[in-house]
Amino acid sequence: MLGRKSNGAAQVQPTAPVPAQSFRFATPVVQTPGVFVLAGWVWRLARFLLALPFRFPVAVGTVAASAALWHYTGWVGLAVGWSIADLALLVWWRRWPRSFRDVVALRVLAAWRWAWIYQRHWQPVLVVAGLAESYLERQYLPQIRGVTCSAWADRVRVRLVAGTSPAEFEGRVAELAHGFGAPSCRVEVRGPRDVVLEFPRYDTLADPIDALPIPEEPDFSALPVGVCEDGEVWTLRLHGTHVLTVGMTGAGKGSVLWSAIRAMASAIEAGIAEVWAIDPKRMELSYGRALFARYADDGESAVALLEAAVAAMQERAERYAGRQRIHTPTTRDPFTVIVLDEVAFLTAYHPDRDIRRRAENAIATLTSQGRSVGFCVLAALQDPRKEVLNLRNLFPDKIALRLDEASQVDMVLGEGARDRGANAHLIDPELPGVGFVKLEGSPVPVRVRAAFVSDADIDHMTATTAGTGE
Known part of the structure; x- marks a missing residue:
């Protein structure tokens, strides 16, 4: 019976919720017949054996030839055959070591390292x-x-x-x-x-690299400045581009700058190339001052040099307009390289705002208009952030030496460079001149090391090559 409240209303008893019924069906377990398991093993073994002659043709051929020789001639014939083969390999190794390495040694090494x-x-x-x-x-x-x-x-x-x-x-x-x-x-x-x-x-670049020989007829699109990780000569293109080298203090930026200057020494002597140098530290480039057509080492003189380069570039462009589209270095119109060390001093750190503005305008004009008329800016920088140099995208070619942060790698070499192995932020401080570049036509960064140009090398260049020294 229902209970009654004191006010006469019927008291309703709460009804307990009925839980939803769940039904679980057992998933049947089907045992794979043993014949199918055995067939799978046999198929994998057959596929492996069929692929062996294609993956390891030399090894399979050697085993097959040895088995055939043993079958027809016995153990003596097999021993004689192997002795003749060993003697032939020894003669090959001593007489033609390079081809022996490429055809035999590296193939054997690859098979061993694969396994x-x-x-x-x-x-x-x-x-x-x-x-x-x-x-x-x-x-x-x-x-x-x-x-x-x-x-x-x-x-x-x-x-x-x-x-x-x-x-x-x-x-x-x-x-x-x-x-x-x-x-x-x-x-x-x-x-x-x-x-x-x-x-x-x-690490093929662990040892320092001495200054490379000076080319007698330098190719401004492929100047030898160092060595790539694979042992090939690292060549740097200057004509028709601009180059920005980024690295911490002691990373070896001077090696890149001086190696490029050294590679142009014979052209400077012939008068078909000239270098205008800006050296705010008064340490890196001042040692070879006699090599340079113009030189500046403070804010006002550096800006004056940059503005003079802009004027010379515009005068040459006016003469070429409608007559010539490609610059060919001559004594009248030499290939002009503006080497700018510590570019951030002029664009971000100089206390005079007007100096910073004029320098930035001149660098922007040179990097945006100078390539086609034979003007190149070769700049060095420590910090690649936009607030330090917001013109870095005007430099088509960039070199990343040892950097301070991982994020700076992509700032210099482009997005994804660090993911592809350009770990410039992990370069050993004891390896100055080591860095990463992107070679033309390939998105894969290449590890390189710039040659070290010593003071004696610079003295020899200044003794044999004359600049105007303004």
């Missing part, structure tokens, strides 16, 4: 680095398509898992380098789902 370094550690390194993908409780790994070795580095060609991008590898270069015991790692994209991981085996 012992990369294939053996591939799964744990990629799983720990977060590069393994999972789908329906199955793990998918990028596949190694091949390993090739050069004299200094391993190049591992990788096929990506469908649905992933090279950016995932670019964001894990540090993990990959440490995982495979390499000094660094760089990622090169070759096509859809096709990337190459480059692992240097040792």
Whole structure:
């Protein structure tokens, strides 16, 4: 019966909610027949054996030839055959060491490193680095398509898992380098789902580089200034462009500037090139002052030099208008390089606002109009932030030496450069002149080292090359 309230109203008893009924159906477990498991193993083994002659043709051919020789001639014939082959390899190695290294030694090294370094550690390194993908409780790994070795580095060609991008590898270069015991790692994209991981085996730029020989007929589009990581000569293009070198104090900016000047020494002597130098520190460029057509070392004289360069450039452009589109260096119109050390002194740090404004205007005019008429600005800077130099985008070519922060790498070399392995912020302070550049036609940063031009080298240049010394 319902209870009654004192006021006569019927008291309603609360009704407890009825929980929703849940029904769980057991998922049937179907055992895969053993014949299918065995067929899968047989298929993988057959695929591996069929791929062996294509992946390791020399090794498979050697084993096949040895087996055939043993079958037809016995152990004695096999021993004689191997002795003759060893003697031929020894003669090849002693007589033609370069071709022996390229054809034999590096191939053997690549096979060994594929099996012992990369294939053996591939799964744990990629799983720990977060590069393994999972789908329906199955793990998918990028596949190694091949390993090739050069004299200094391993190049591992990788096929990506469908649905992933090279950016995932670019964001894990540090993990990959440490995982495979390499000094660094760089990622090169070759096509859809096709990337190459480059692992240097040792630092080829650890030792200082002496000043390079002076070219007798310098090519202003390819001046030798140092060495690339692969051992090739690093050439710097000045004619038709402008170059900005960025690096901390002691990073080796002077090596880049002096190597470029040294490469032009014979042209300066012939009168078809000239250097106008600005040296606010009065230390770096003043030692070779006699080499320069014009020289300035304080704010007012530096701005006057820049404005004089603008006037000379505009006068030359007026003469070329409607008559000539390409500049050819001559004694009348020499290739003019304005070497500007510590450019931030003029654009950001000088106490006189008018000096800063005039300097910025002159540099902007030179970098935006000077390339076609044979004027080049070769500048050096410590801090690449926009508030220090908001004209850095007017320099088509940039060099990143040792930098202070990771974010500065992309400021100098462009977005994504650090992800591709240009770790300029991790360069050892004991390696002045080491840096990263982007060579023309390739987005992959290249590690380089500028040659060191000593005081004795500068003395020799000043003794044999004469500038006006204004």
